[in-house]
Amino acid sequence: MRFHPATQIFVWCLLVAILQLLKFNALLLAAGLVLLCALAVSRHKFAQLLRRTRWIMLSLLLIYAWSTPGAALYEPFGAFSPSREGLLDGLSQLLRLLAALAALAMLLDRLHRMQLISGLYTLFAPLQWMGGVRERFAVRLALTLHYAEAAMLRGKRGWRETLDGLLEPHGEPTREMELPLYRFGYADALLLGLALLLLWWSL
Numbered sequence: 001m002r003f004h005p006a007t008q009i010f011v012w013c014l015l016v017a018i019l020q021l022l023k024f025n026a027l028l029l030a031a032g033l034v035l036l037c038a039l040a041v042s043r044h045k046f047a048q049l050l051r052r053t054r055w056i057m058l059s060l061l062l063i064y065a066w067s068t069p070g071a072a073l074y075e076p077f078g079a080f081s082p083s084r085e086g087l088l089d090g091l092s093q094l095l096r097l098l099a100a101l102a103a104l105a106m107l108l109d110r111l112h113r114m115q116l117i118s119g120l121y122t123l124f125a126p127l128q129w130m131g132g133v134r135e136r137f138a139v140r141l142a143l144t145l146h147y148a149e150a151a152m153l154r155g156k157r158g159w160r161e162t163l164d165g166l167l168e169p170h171g172e173p174t175r176e177m178e179l180p181l182y183r184f185g186y187a188d189a190l191l192l193g194l195a196l197l198l199l200w201w202s203l
Helices: 006-023 022-039 045-067 075-080 083-109 113-123 124-131 133-153 158-165 185-203
Strands: none
Touching: 006 022, 006 083, 006 113, 006 185, 022 045, 022 083, 045 083, 113 124, 113 133, 124 133
């Protein structure tokens, strides 16, 4: 069963919102299910996202653990000890981030570049009255993804060399971009309804 790219992107956004509303026990269960699904179907993409965000996640945990007021986790350290409340809050935020990344990994594995752009193009339909905003957004996103992918394929280089390579003129000819558009179906309505029901339940 294939869902509309816009439906899949919107459901991912709803999932991120739901994760923010769940208490710790429900969050632990939901995050565990999402992580298991990602490890089963999108292990490689999930590992890539984890490598790119590992320092952000570690910083998030440390900031919450040492900056949130509460009872000291190790009393002999006094003010230099992380707090129990901060550690719990940090773990909760870390679980939310891991689950969001796991769901994003599955989304990126299901949608190729043009499907992703098409889905975002559909979601930005309310902006069509602003005179070409959707079209410019789609073209710029396509170019950004193209050059980012080209930069990664050049291999590992220093950040200065990579930046210089992105800024130098490429001399490519003018090209036309064809954006595939998809129709919504009954399956999209069912998936959106289920996601909205879960959001309403978590409020």
